[in-house]
Amino acid sequence: MNQPSDDELLMFHFGEDLGPERMAWIAAAVADDPNTTRRYVELRRLLDASTTLLSATEPGPDAADRIWRQLRPQLAPARRPRPVWFEWLLPGLALAASIGLGIVIGRNWLAPTPTLEETRLTLDANAGDRVLAAHLARHLSQTERLLRVAENGEVGSEQLAATLVEGNRLYAAAATRAGKPALAQFLTELEPVLRELANDDGDNALGGAGVAREQIRSRDLIYRLQALAALQSPTPQRL
Amino acid sequence: MSPDSDSALVERARCGDVRAFQCLFERHLRAVYAVCLRLLGDPALAEDAAQEAFLKAHRRLDQFDGRAAFQTWLHRITLNTAIEFVRRRRGGGDFADDAALADAHDHQADPSVGISQAEIVRGVSSALQQLTSLERSVFVLRHLEQRSLGEIAQLLSSNVNACKQAIFRAVRKMRAQLAHLEASVP
Numbered sequence: 001m002n003q004p005s006d007d008e009l010l011m012f013h014f015g016e017d018l019g020p021e022r023m024a025w026i027a028a029a030v031a032d033d034p035n036t037t038r039r040y041v042e043l044r045r046l047l048d049a050s051t052t053l054l055s056a057t058e059p060g061p062d063a064a065d066r067i068w069r070q071l072r073p074q075l076a077p078a079r080r081p082r083p084v085w086f087e088w089l090l091p092g093l094a095l096a097a098s099i100g101l102g103i104v105i106g107r108n109w110l111a112p113t114p115t116l117e118e119t120r121l122t123l124d125a126n127a128g129d130r131v132l133a134a135h136l137a138r139h140l141s142q143t144e145r146l147l148r149v150a151e152n153g154e155v156g157s158e159q160l161a162a163t164l165v166e167g168n169r170l171y172a173a174a175a176t177r178a179g180k181p182a183l184a185q186f187l188t189e190l191e192p193v194l195r196e197l198a199n200d201d202g203d204n205a206l207g208g209a210g211v212a213r214e215q216i217r218s219r220d221l222i223y224r225l226q227a228l229a230a231l232q233s234p235t236p237q238r239l
Numbered sequence: 240m241s242p243d244s245d246s247a248l249v250e251r252a253r254c255g256d257v258r259a260f261q262c263l264f265e266r267h268l269r270a271v272y273a274v275c276l277r278l279l280g281d282p283a284l285a286e287d288a289a290q291e292a293f294l295k296a297h298r299r300l301d302q303f304d305g306r307a308a309f310q311t312w313l314h315r316i317t318l319n320t321a322i323e324f325v326r327r328r329r330g331g332g333d334f335a336d337d338a339a340l341a342d343a344h345d346h347q348a349d350p351s352v353g354i355s356q357a358e359i360v361r362g363v364s365s366a367l368q369q370l371t372s373l374e375r376s377v378f379v380l381r382h383l384e385q386r387s388l389g390e391i392a393q394l395l396s397s398n399v400n401a402c403k404q405a406i407f408r409a410v411r412k413m414r415a416q417l418a419h420l421e422a423s424v425p
Contacts, residue, residue: 072261
């Protein structure tokens with residue numbers, strides 16, 4: 001009967017994979033062949049002896065002191081264990097960064113989707129502008145008509161002029177608040193003319209309609225007023 | 240967790256208590272030294288490796304999570320440290336002579352059944368002194384640490400066949416030593 005080699009017996013003993021058939025053949029040889037059995041017993045005795053020898057490994061009598069003396073100066077204070085929250089710090093920062101990045105991307109690359117509240121505020125702001133524009137347009141229209149009447153030397157518009165003076169001051173202030181300095185300046189410039197017309201008593205020597213008519217012509221007030229009225233039309237433009 | 244349990248001592252050592260770490264050192268030195276000496280076969284080197292293993296353990300105390308016993312955790316560090324020492328010796332050329340040494344001692348032997356166990360121990364002891372670093376470390380890792388040849392090859396940055404041949408040579412040397420003893424018995 002063929003016998004397994006010493007190396008094969010060793011691998012068999014250690015359970016290293018030699019293939020199932022070869023392992024079965026060696027196991028049978030160890031069990032049935034007296035010579036293989038003897039060799040395997042010797043191998044076991046040899047390995048047991050090495051175990052005994054290798055297990056008897058006591059350090060020398062002074063070894064512990066010697067090793068500790070050399071080790072002790074190298075022992076820096078151990079790092080304290082990290083608190084539990086520290087383990088969440090990094091994931092937390094990553095999450096915050098992701099959210100921040102998402103917000104930036106959303107604001108810069110995606111079409112803005114205003115909230116209901118934002119939409120309402122925008123509509124409110126636009127509605128306020130539209131109301132002001134409508135009243136202003138009517139005021140400018142009435143003022144233009146007044147100026148034309150005054151330029152033509154017609155009389156009897158004092159009451160309208162008095163009404164427009166009050167309104168003109170309010171619209172000038174509103175134009176200033178709305179950031180329309182050109183309009184505000186024009187309305188401010190218009191106020192003395194309206195006051196002259198409101199105070200007209202028929203005596204040109206004291207001013208009144210005559211003075212107003214002169215200013216209307218010299219300053220080209222009707223034309224400038226028309227231009228401003230056009231700029232206050234449905235597509236508002238900043239002056 | 241009793242006040243002097245390994246876990247309690249580890250906790251104190253983590254907080255900078257050197258005395259607690261010294262207790263761990265004294266408690267586990269024998270086991271650590273044994274692993275180092277088995278693998279290295281040189282008492283002076285084994286002391287150096289043991290010192291290195293305890294130093295690494297101290298530096299990594301905050302990584303010990305208590306899932307395994309401290310002894311198991313320390314054993315793993317020790318084994319890796321000792322293997323590093325084996326590699327260093329190998330890098331220093333100690334393993335380079337493996338083949339020549341192997342040839343010099345590679346005698347097939349067939350020890351007699353009649354040889355006593357005491358003589359076997361003496362012969363194996365002598366043989367162990369003659370093993371190269373590679374032969375010794377592979378033999379210890381396979382026989383005592385129960386590592387597979389694949390694992391050993393990975394640990395020693397070698398290959399399975401080289402490890403297999405190293406362990407074959409180690410056992411042959413032991414057999415040869417026993418044959419020599421047998422021949423000297425009247």
